[in-house]
Amino acid sequence: MNKLIDAVDGFTEYTGRWIALLILPLIFVVLYEVLMRRVFNAPTTWxxxxxxxxYGAHFILGMAYTMLYDSHVRIDIIVLQMPERIQLWLRVITFVIIFLPFVGILTIAAVKYAAESWIMNEHSWSAWKPPLYPYKTVMPIGLLMLMAQGIACFLKDLKKLKGGKDGA
Known part of the structure; x- marks a missing residue:
């Protein structure tokens, strides 16, 4: 079990560092567009x-990395006041009741959404008309990565509940 957890954590760490670099082309494109629009009065179509x-790829592919470092936004005012063991139990219960069904159903829907886009060779409605199917494929990939990392975190929590050292 430790090998599985380590493999998922390692994959998430490695891909997360590369996914973070998606911010660089985003910055470049925004700066380019501002320059073209404001300085040269020649806005782009793309x-x-x-x-x-x-940004969408950066966001959805970064969800697993965010989960690895327990950085998702949440309000823990009451939960943080409880003993660690109760916090662990709450994480385990909410994983089974909320996370697993929600991310599972969302992943299934995203796979269908992307598959339909590939089948119909879907393109954007804009003047530029880029293909949408590669972008829509990012959704199920990101959700599968999130699911894998969620399972790894769940297994670490179970290990902590059984008395394992720091869940690793």
Missing amino acids: AFEVTVYC
């Missing part, structure tokens, strides 16, 4: 969609 694609 920059807005590229920024949406880069």
